[in-house]
Amino acid sequence: MRVEGDEAVLGITDYAQDQLGDIVFVELPAVGRALAVGESFGVVESIKAVSDLYAPIAGEVVAVNEGLADAPELVNSDPYGDGWLIRVRLARPLDEGALLTAEAYRALRADGA
Amino acid sequence: MTHGAASALRQLTLRDRHIALGARIAPFAGWEMPLQYEGVLEEHHAVRERAGMFDVSHMGRVRLEGARAGELLRSVTTFDVRRLEVGEAHYSLYCTEDGGIADDVFVYRLGEARWLVVQNAANAEAGTARLRAAMPSVDDVTVATVMLAVQGPEAMAALERVFGTDGRLAAVAPRRCLETAWRGETALLARTGYTGEDGMECIVPAAAGGALWDALLAAGVRPAGLAARDTLRLEAALPLHGHEIDETTTPFEAGLGFAVTLEDGAPFTGRAALERLHAQEQARKLACIRLSDRGVPRAGMAVLDATGATVSTLTSGTFSPTLRAGIGMAYLPVALATAGTPVQVQVRDRATAAEVVRRPFYRRPRA
CATH class of the missing domain: 2.40.30.110 (Aminomethyltransferase beta-barrel domains)
Structure with a gap:
C-alpha cells in the first residue's frame, strides 16, 4: 500500500506474488464501492490457486488497474508499480503506525523464515 | 495434512536434483512431487514450443512375464492387449464389474511374453493387487526404476543427442517402444506422453536416473513440474483419473471406447456391463x-x-x-x-x- 494524500494505492507484496506463482487472472471491485477494513475486494488467481484480496484500510474505490485484465502478469513482475490493484480514497486519516512498511515486512518475513 | 501423513510421503529418487533446481515440492498421490521450478507458464510454453521433461517416477510400473501373461492381462483390462505386436503399446482401462473406471493404464508389449503396465500413482497399489490376483509373477519395478517424460517439438532431437543419432529413435512410431543399451543399462524408450506433444517416456534403472536427468538437461530439455503437466494434459483434453474418470463414469461417455475391445469375445472384468452400456445410447x-x-x-x-x-x-x-x-x-x-x-x-x-x-x-x- 502506498499513501498519496487522502488516497492509498493497494497491491500485493513481492513475497505474496512469489508465493502465488504466475498470476493469470485478477478480479477487482467496481469503482465507487465502499470497503471496510478486512473486507474481501477481489481475487488473484494463479494456475493452481485462488486468493482473496482483503482491504487493509477503509475507503471508497476510486480507480482499478484496468491494465491487469490483459496483463495480470504485471502483478508478478512489478507488484509495487504497474501491478497495482486499486486506488482507495481513505475513509479517515491513516494511523501509519498500525501498518508495516515494506522494509519492516521484509524483516518480519526474514525472521519468520 | 498431519505430521504423520507428511512423513509417510514417498520420495523420488531424483528429489535432490529437483530441489537443487529450485522446485517447489507438493504432496501428490502419496508422493513428494515437484510442482514447479521456474514457473508454470514458462514450463508450459517450454513444452509447447521446445522441450520439457517431467519426473513421473511416482507412476506405478509393473512387469509381467510368462507365456500366459498376455492372456491374463487381457482378463483384467478392457483392451485386447494380445493383439499388440512386440514393441507396441496401447491405452487401456481397469474397470469394475459395473463398467466404472478403476484406473487408466498404458500397456507395453516388450517381448512375446514380456509386458509392462504403467498405472496412476494413486491407484497403483490396487492395480498391482488386481494383476497379482490374476497372475503369480508380477514384478513391481516402481522403486527400482526412474521414469522421465520428455515432451515437446524439440524432444526427439534432444533425446537423440542423449541416446544416439543413428536414426533408431526417429524410427519408433507413436505408441511404439524400443529397448536400448545406455551406459551399460537397459533403457525403455516409448513414443508416448500426456501433453499432446511429440516425445518419449524413458524408463531406466534407478541408478541411471540421475545421469539421464543430467544428460537431458545438458541437451537443453527444461525441467517441468506437475502443475504444467496438468495444464498441458487438459489442453490436450486427456482425462485424469479422479477428475474426468472414476468408478462412477464409463468408458463410452468419457470418449474412451477405443480402449475397450468387445469383438474378441474374451472375458474380462466389467465385460457384461460394458456390453450393455455399449448397446445403449449414451x-x-x-x-x-x-x-x-x-x-x-x-x-x-x-x-x-x-x-x-x-x-x-x-x-x-x-x-x-x-x-x-x-x-x-x-x-x-x-x-x-x-x-x-x-x-x-x-x-x-x-x-x-x-x-x-x-x-x-x-x-x-x-x-
Whole structure:
C-alpha cells in the first residue's frame, strides 16, 4: 500500500506474488464501492490457486488497474508499480503506525523464515 | 495434512536434483512431487514450443512375464492387449464389474511374453493387487526404476543427442517402444506422453536416473513440474483419473471406447456391463468447454445451460496458457455436448459465458 494524500494505492507484496506463482487472472471491485477494513475486494488467481484480496484500510474505490485484465502478469513482475490493484480514497486519516512498511515486512518475513 | 501423513510421503529418487533446481515440492498421490521450478507458464510454453521433461517416477510400473501373461492381462483390462505386436503399446482401462473406471493404464508389449503396465500413482497399489490376483509373477519395478517424460517439438532431437543419432529413435512410431543399451543399462524408450506433444517416456534403472536427468538437461530439455503437466494434459483434453474418470463414469461417455475391445469375445472384468452400456445410447458425454469471457474455471464449478439451469459440474478447469482463456471439461447431456453450444460456468458469484468446443482444445501442428 502506498499513501498519496487522502488516497492509498493497494497491491500485493513481492513475497505474496512469489508465493502465488504466475498470476493469470485478477478480479477487482467496481469503482465507487465502499470497503471496510478486512473486507474481501477481489481475487488473484494463479494456475493452481485462488486468493482473496482483503482491504487493509477503509475507503471508497476510486480507480482499478484496468491494465491487469490483459496483463495480470504485471502483478508478478512489478507488484509495487504497474501491478497495482486499486486506488482507495481513505475513509479517515491513516494511523501509519498500525501498518508495516515494506522494509519492516521484509524483516518480519526474514525472521519468520 | 498431519505430521504423520507428511512423513509417510514417498520420495523420488531424483528429489535432490529437483530441489537443487529450485522446485517447489507438493504432496501428490502419496508422493513428494515437484510442482514447479521456474514457473508454470514458462514450463508450459517450454513444452509447447521446445522441450520439457517431467519426473513421473511416482507412476506405478509393473512387469509381467510368462507365456500366459498376455492372456491374463487381457482378463483384467478392457483392451485386447494380445493383439499388440512386440514393441507396441496401447491405452487401456481397469474397470469394475459395473463398467466404472478403476484406473487408466498404458500397456507395453516388450517381448512375446514380456509386458509392462504403467498405472496412476494413486491407484497403483490396487492395480498391482488386481494383476497379482490374476497372475503369480508380477514384478513391481516402481522403486527400482526412474521414469522421465520428455515432451515437446524439440524432444526427439534432444533425446537423440542423449541416446544416439543413428536414426533408431526417429524410427519408433507413436505408441511404439524400443529397448536400448545406455551406459551399460537397459533403457525403455516409448513414443508416448500426456501433453499432446511429440516425445518419449524413458524408463531406466534407478541408478541411471540421475545421469539421464543430467544428460537431458545438458541437451537443453527444461525441467517441468506437475502443475504444467496438468495444464498441458487438459489442453490436450486427456482425462485424469479422479477428475474426468472414476468408478462412477464409463468408458463410452468419457470418449474412451477405443480402449475397450468387445469383438474378441474374451472375458474380462466389467465385460457384461460394458456390453450393455455399449448397446445403449449414451445419456451424457464428456465435453470441452471454453470460457468466452474472462475468468478461471475450476473443478467442481457448476455448468449452466443458456437458460441458467445447472446441467453439470466441471471435472477439471484451468487457465489455458496456450489459448489464454479459461478451459474445462464436464459431462454434458448429449443434446448440449456439441461444438458451438452456448453454456455458462458459475465462477464464484458470476455466471460466465462459455461455449462447448471441439475436443481437444489444443492439437499440435503437424510437421
